[in-house]
Amino acid sequence: MTALLDMNRLLDELEAGLRNIMAERGVTSPALIGIRTGGVWLADVMRKRLGLEEPFGELDISFYRDDFSRIGLNPKVKPSSLPFSTEDRDIILIDDVIMSGRTIRAAMNEIFDYGRPASIILATLIDLGARELPIQPDVTGKVLALASHQRVKLRGPDPLHIELQETGQ
Amino acid sequence: MTADQASKRSLQLTSDGQLRHFLTLDGLDRALLTDILDTADSFIEVGERTIKKVPLLRGRTVVNLFFESSTRTRSTFELAAKRLSADVLNLDISTSATSKGESLSDTLLNLEAMASDMFVVRHSQSGAPHFIAESVTPGVAIINAGDGRHAHPTQAMLDMLTIRQHKGGFEGMKVAIVGDVLHSRVARSQIRALNELGAAEVRVIAPGTLLPRDVESLGCTVEYDMRKGMKDLDVVIMLRLQKERMEGALLPSEREFYRLYGLSRDKLALAHPECIVMHPGPINRGVEIESAVADGPQSVILNQVTNGIAIRMAVMSMAMGGRCQNVTRNRPGGIRRDGDQQHRWSIPEDHQWPAFAAWR
Numbered sequence: 365m366t367a368l369l370d371m372n373r374l375l376d377e378l379e380a381g382l383r384n385i386m387a388e389r390g391v392t393s394p395a396l397i398g399i400r401t402g403g404v405w406l407a408d409v410m411r412k413r414l415g416l417e418e419p420f421g422e423l424d425i426s427f428y429r430d431d432f433s434r435i436g437l438n439p440k441v442k443p444s445s446l447p448f449s450t451e452d453r454d455i456i457l458i459d460d461v462i463m464s465g466r467t468i469r470a471a472m473n474e475i476f477d478y479g480r481p482a483s484i485i486l487a488t489l490i491d492l493g494a495r496e497l498p499i500q501p502d503v504t505g506k507v508l509a510l511a512s513h514q515r516v517k518l519r520g521p522d523p524l525h526i527e528l529q530e531t532g533q
Numbered sequence: 534m535t536a537d538q539a540s541k542r543s544l545q546l547t548s549d550g551q552l553r554h555f556l557t558l559d560g561l562d563r564a565l566l567t568d569i570l571d572t573a574d575s576f577i578e579v580g581e582r583t584i585k586k587v588p589l590l591r592g593r594t595v596v597n598l599f600f601e602s603s604t605r606t607r608s609t610f611e612l613a614a615k616r617l618s619a620d621v622l623n624l625d626i627s628t629s630a631t632s633k634g635e636s637l638s639d640t641l642l643n644l645e646a647m648a649s650d651m652f653v654v655r656h657s658q659s660g661a662p663h664f665i666a667e668s669v670t671p672g673v674a675i676i677n678a679g680d681g682r683h684a685h686p687t688q689a690m691l692d693m694l695t696i697r698q699h700k701g702g703f704e705g706m707k708v709a710i711v712g713d714v715l716h717s718r719v720a721r722s723q724i725r726a727l728n729e730l731g732a733a734e735v736r737v738i739a740p741g742t743l744l745p746r747d748v749e750s751l752g753c754t755v756e757y758d759m760r761k762g763m764k765d766l767d768v769v770i771m772l773r774l775q776k777e778r779m780e781g782a783l784l785p786s787e788r789e790f791y792r793l794y795g796l797s798r799d800k801l802a803l804a805h806p807e808c809i810v811m812h813p814g815p816i817n818r819g820v821e822i823e824s825a826v827a828d829g830p831q832s833v834i835l836n837q838v839t840n841g842i843a844i845r846m847a848v849m850s851m852a853m854g855g856r857c858q859n860v861t862r863n864r865p866g867g868i869r870r871d872g873d874q875q876h877r878w879s880i881p882e883d884h885q886w887p888a889f890a891a892w893r
Contacts, residue, residue, distance in 0.1 A: 424575070427587035427850075436551060436854025437589070439568050443578035477584040 369516075369526045374489055374505035378406070379413045381503030382456065385485055391454040394485070396420035397446065399471050402460025402518035406489060409524070410458060421446035423457075428470035444474065451479035460518035462488040465499035490516055490526070544666055552851040554666045554675040557684040558725045566729055570694050572847035573840065579616060580842060589850045590619035593650040597623045599678070600656040605814060606678050606688070609838070610653045613845035622649070645670060651853060652676070659683035659718075674852040676845075682718050682745075688813055689722030691844040693730060695837050696768055699809050703727065707765055707805075709736040710753070712772035712794060712821055715743045719813055720772060721751060728752040738762035739794065759794050763803035771796050771812040771821045787820050797823045801831065809833045 386394065398407030398420055407420040426441035457471060468486060475481060487503040492510060508516065515529045537559070545554050545561065558566070579587055595614040597607050602625060614621045624644075644652070651674045654662040659681030666675040679685040693703075700706060708727055714720045714737050727735045735753040737744065748755060756762035763769070774790065791797075796810065810822075810832045818824045827834060 427575075427579070427589055432589055432850075432854055434855060437572065437850050439572070441572055441575045443575040445578070473588070477582055477586065479583055 369490075369506065371524050371526065374526075375406075375409060375413070375524075377505045378487055378489060378503060379410065381505075382410065382414060382485070382487055385502050389454075389483065389485070391483070391485070393418075394454045394456045395446075395448050395450065395481075396456050396458065397423055397471075397475065399457070399459040399467060400424045400442065402489075402520070403458045405518065405521040405524060406458045406460060406487075408521070410456070410487075419447045421448065423471050423474060425467060425470040425474055428474045430466055430470065446478055449479055450475055450481045452482045455481045455484045456487060457484050458487045460488065461490045461492060461516060462486075462499075462501055462504075463492040463494050465495050465497035468499050469497055489518065492516070544663065551855060552848070554662075554677075555686060555848045555852055556662050556666060556675065556677045558686050558689060558722050558729070559684075561729070563729050563731070566690070566693070566726060569690055569844070569847050569851065570697060572851060573690070573694050573843040576616075576843040576846040577840070579846070580839065586616050586618055588618045590614065590617035590650075590853055593619045593853060594648060595619045595621050595651045595653065595849070596644055596649045597621065597653045597678075598626065598644075598655070599624065600626045600654070600661070601679070603655055603679065605838075606655065606841075609841040610676075610678060610845050613842050613849060614651075614653075616842065617846055617850055619651075619849075622647075645673075649673065651849065653678050655679045657681055674849075676848060676852065679718055682716060682721075684722045685719040686722050687841070687845055687848055688719045689726045690848070691837055691841040692719075692723055692770060692811060692813075693726050694840045694844055695811060695833050696809070698836065698840070699833055700767060703730040703732045706732045706767045707734045707736070708732050708768040708770065709738050709756075709762055709766050710770045710772060711738040711759065711762070711796065713743045713774050714739050714748060714772065715745050716775040717772045723770060724751045724753050736762055736766075740790075759800060760803060763800055766804035766808050768809050768811065769796065769801070769804060771810070773813060773815065774817055774820055787817075791820055795819070795821055795823065796826050798825055798829075801826055807831075811837060814838070 386392070394416070395418065396407050396411050396416060398404035400422060404422050411420050422445045424442050424444050426438040455475065457468070457475070459467060462468060472484065475484070485503070486501045488501045489505040491501055491504045491507045493507070510516070513531045515531055517527050517529055519525050519527050539560060545552065545556055547553050552565070579585060597610055599607055607623065611621050611623060652665065652669070653676045654665055655678040656662065660683060661680050662675050662677040669675060677684055677686055679688070696703065696706065710720050710723055720737070724735050736756055737748060737753050738756045738759050741757065744755065774787070801808065801810065808831060810826055810829070812822060812827065812834050814834065816822060816827055816834070818827060826832065
């Protein structure tokens with residue numbers, strides 16, 4: 365299946381979708397934020413494709429996960445880094461894969477702790493459905509329907525490629 | 534690892550190696566200490582945000598249980614817990630319910646009935662937090678905020694974080710701990726941490742009257758002459774002269790102590806030019822350290838204070854993570870129980886602390 369997922373085509377879709385929605389909403393100077401790890405790689409690519417000069421932000425949502433009391437803290441947590449103020453800014457939030465929606469909820473909670481943005485556009489490379497929260501991306505590279513024992517993961521950063529994983533269930 | 538260290542490790546860690554309590558650095562390996570430092574590094578950034586809070590401990594109750602007063606340590610624990618979104622109760626036991634006739638046992642029973650999730654314990658008796666950790670309801674975490682002359686592990690870890698920030702790591706580092714080692718709980722924790730993290734040399738510099746017997750067995754060398762001891766140092770950690778703990782005349786005078794062991798500009802000049810100066814506070818200016826040094830360019834004393842909050846956030850969140858499946862919640866009547874293990878809170882006057890007997 366991963367052979368069918370041409371990375372350049374996915375990135376083209378993501379870029380085109382972002383250009384459309386930015387034009388539709390009148391967003392001319394967005395602040396780009398990637399969710400670690402895959403979202404950060406994509407933010408780097410999209411920043412160049414969209415011709416944005418401002419550095420992008422990196423978000424580590426470990427301190428905002430809703431399963432902390434079940435699984436504890438991610439030992440690989442790294443500090444988030446937003447090299448701009450989010451107050452009254454139009455934000456583009458990017459992640460590699462959306463499934464349950466919980467990661468995006470955590471990311472938005474964290475963004476609001478830096479200040480109140482004017483708007484957030486959510487872009488994900490792959491949408492696996494299986495949502496547990498009412499959160500939908502504005503832009504998606506591709507919608508995939510996987511078997512319950514399958515997952516996809518973005519590998520990178522150079523080259524970026526999609527890996528299909530069997531969870532063994 | 535000694536049997537004593539193994540016992541401390543098993544009390545502090547879960548079967549899969551996660552932090553359950555934080556009582557001492559004994560038995561904790563370099564990987565775990567590094568995890569604590571890395572996590573604290575991430576929490577420093579939280580303190581720089583507009584909203585200096587993360588939701589990790591939202592809905593949890595942290596009780597600062599201070600049997601011995603300490604404004605600075607208590608404040609940083611309180612701030613750390615609040616930045617993790619916990620509800621915080623500060624109890625100065627020496628001036629609270631126990632002074633109205635309530636027994637310590639009853640005070641603690643009441644705190645359990647309030648469904649507390651974590652006790653931060655400071656006690657003048659070495660081993661008291663261990664005792665409480667052995668007695669407490671499963672699911673409740675105990676953090677040692679300083680016990681007797683035994684340990685002050687969060688202070689030692691914030692010092693390690695400060696050294697790592699300024700020196701990049703511990704390999705090849707020559708570190709001296711200067712002053713009242715005899716009464717210092719933090720010195721023991723610092724020596725243990727520095728050795729585990731790979732410092733090249735840990736020196737203690739003090740008069741013989743302010744050194745514990747067999748201090749070398751802790752993992753350090755001894756130097757009585759401060760001018761000799763300052764040679765090639767990368768880090769100098771000054772200790773507070775614990776005037777309130779002095780029993781008998783251990784020093785001829787503070788002035789004499791300052792002349793021989795106080796950190797003045799001329800003594801600091803004998804160390805490596807980029808040597809950093811640390812002090813756990815509060816500073817006795819002109820006794821342990823000259824003001825010009827405490828406020829000088831090599832001083833990182835205020836960085837230590839900032840790092841104290843981050844380290845305490847790291848330890849608290851690591852100890853509280855993954856607990857909700859294991860906590861025995863309140864039974865009817867409001868008191869948590871755990872079979873025969875319930876509520877052995879009060880510390881008997883004649884209780885023996887074999888592991889720490891020499892440090893009381």
